[in-house]
Amino acid sequence: MKNPFYYGGVVSEENFCNRKEEIKELKRDILNGINILIYAPRRFGKTSLALFTLEELKKEEKINYIFLDLLGISSKEEFxxxxFNALAQALETPVEKAVKFFKDILKIKPSVKVIFDNTGKTxxxxxxSKDELSQTLKDVLTIPLKYTEKGKKICVVFDEFQEIELLGIExxxxxxxxxxxNKVPYIFMGSKKSILKRMFLEKKKAFYKSVKHFQIKEISKKDWVEFIQGKFNKTGKEIDxxxxxxxxxxxxxxxxYTQQxxxxxxELTENKVNNEIFNKMVKLVLEREEDMFAVEWDNLTPNQRKVLKIVIEKGGVHLYDEHLLSKYEIKIGSLRKTLLALLEKDILDKIDNRYYFQDPLFEYWLKNRIY
Ligand SMILES: Nc1ncnc2c1ncn2[C@@H]1O[C@H](COP(=O)(O)OP(=O)(O)OP(=O)(O)O)[C@@H](O)[C@H]1O
Ligand SMILES: [Mg+2]
Structure with missing residues (x-):
């Protein structure tokens, strides 16, 4: 029987757990034409949420969308x-018509080429030319608007948007x-909070205060229970x-991680989950992630390691604790500086005066291995 759980890429349909509130809010914002910033830690479900929502809107024939992942794009030409390709694909018109549409829009008339990649996809x-680059960039960026002017609604999603900093086209x-x-809603997504914060919150930066910050929360216990138990039961297994x-x-x-x-x-359960199976599973997952966490730990400075230990000991609050500072031999000034560095490195996050590990399994691993 096939394992009913999945982790790795984007999830949809029966692999998608709840997020009903978020979907509702996101739909409303998109249809209202608002620009949205979705920040969440790595592997938190950003891409899945956005695509799930947009697919629904598309099926409901409310709006079409363009999705571009910026990860791996390393030059303006490539962007x-x-x-351009993502836009053309989303048009869903016959190739000749799409080509004509673009030729009409583009100011400089660069030739539109249609090629087939190695999977046979157009x-x-x-x-x-190099001289035409800046005008072509401008042209391509205006395509969504032109598309809208033809009476078709479209939403543009830039995933891993922090990468734009490297391209210099902000x-x-x-x-x-x-x-x-108000005409074309844009969704900017990413997992590097420190960079996104700089891009959207620093006054001198291009995107300062131009978006709604959309929060995604953890999926609640109730939803997970339904999701996990449901899948166990459907496949003839039991979990308490x-x-x-x-x-x-x-x-x-x-x-x-919950899916993992x-x-x-x-996989380990034949009929019913018990303690022995559970412990075996935790050991297995930790062993699998061990190398990655060990590298992450090795890459930290001695002060950063001390501060992470303090965060664990204090549960993320009231870190300026004299007793701990002297136990770990770290000065207040260094603690402050190191916390900032750990936020900048996206190892910690800070919400309402509380410091969190961005990666809950890294925290768990640390608790179990370092002490
Ligand atoms: N709504 C959901 N229900 C169940 N599992 C989910 C959900 N969203 C995400 N996941 C799990 O998390 C994994 C990562 O999801 P996704 O790729 O959408 O996250 P992301 O935040 O875009 O990650 P990255 O930072 O790598 O781009 C999925 O493979 C799946 O296992
Ligand atoms: Mg993603």
Whole structure:
């Protein structure tokens, strides 16, 4: 029988657990034409949420969407071509019609090439000279607006948006997007909080205060219980709520790890989950992630390691504790500086004066291995 749990890429349909509130809110914002920033830690379910929501809206024939993952795009030319291709694919019109549409829009008339990639899929590309780059970029960025002007609604999603910093097209992008406000909703997503914060909150930066910050929360215990128990039962196996609670106490409801734990637990279970199976599963998952966590730990400075230990000991609050500071031989000034560095490195996050590990399993591993 096939394992009913899945972790790794984007999840949809029966692999998608709840998030009903978020979907409702996101739909409303998109249809209202708002620009949205979705920040959440790595593997938290950002991409799945956005695609799930947009697919529903598309099925309901309310809006079409364009999705571009910026990870791996390393030059302006590449951005132009990948974005252009994503736009062309989303048009869903016959190739000749799409080509004509673009030729009509583009100011400089670069030739639109249609190629077939090695899977046989059509891919659209533009040919332009170095001199034409900046105008072509501008042209491509205005396509969503032109599309809307033809009476078709479209939403643009830029995933891993922090990468845009490296491409140096922030200003151009901002000014084009601004011209489209209320007409084309944009969703910016990413997992590097420190960079995104800088891009969207620093006054001198192009995207300062131009978006709604959309919060995604952990998936609740109730939803996970339904999801996990349902899948066990449907496949003729049993799991007591107690074990789901145990999973969540480690994963904190973090979607990727919760699915990973459930996946491994299902594999090891013949009929019914028990303590022995559960412990075996935790050991197995930790062993699998061990190398990655060990590297992460090795890469930290002695002060960073001390501060992480303090965060664990104090549960993330009231860290300026004289007793601990002297136990770990670290000065107040260093503690402050190190906390900032750990936030900048996206190892810690801070919400309402409390410091969190961004990765709950790294925290759990640390608790169990370092002491
Ligand atoms: N709503 C959900 N229900 C169940 N599992 C989920 C859900 N969202 C995410 N997951 C789990 O988390 C994994 C990662 O999801 P996804 O790729 O959407 O996250 P992400 O935040 O975009 O990650 P990355 O930072 O790597 O881009 C999925 O493979 C799945 O196991
Ligand atoms: Mg993603």
């Amino acid at each position: 132009i071509n990948e974005y 891919k659209f590309q533009l040919e332009f 200003n151009e992008m901002r000014s084009q997007i601004q011209l489209q406000s 709520v107690l074990y789901i609670e145990k999973i969540l106490s480690i994963t904190k409801g973090f979607p990727y 734990f459930a996946y491994e637990l299902w």
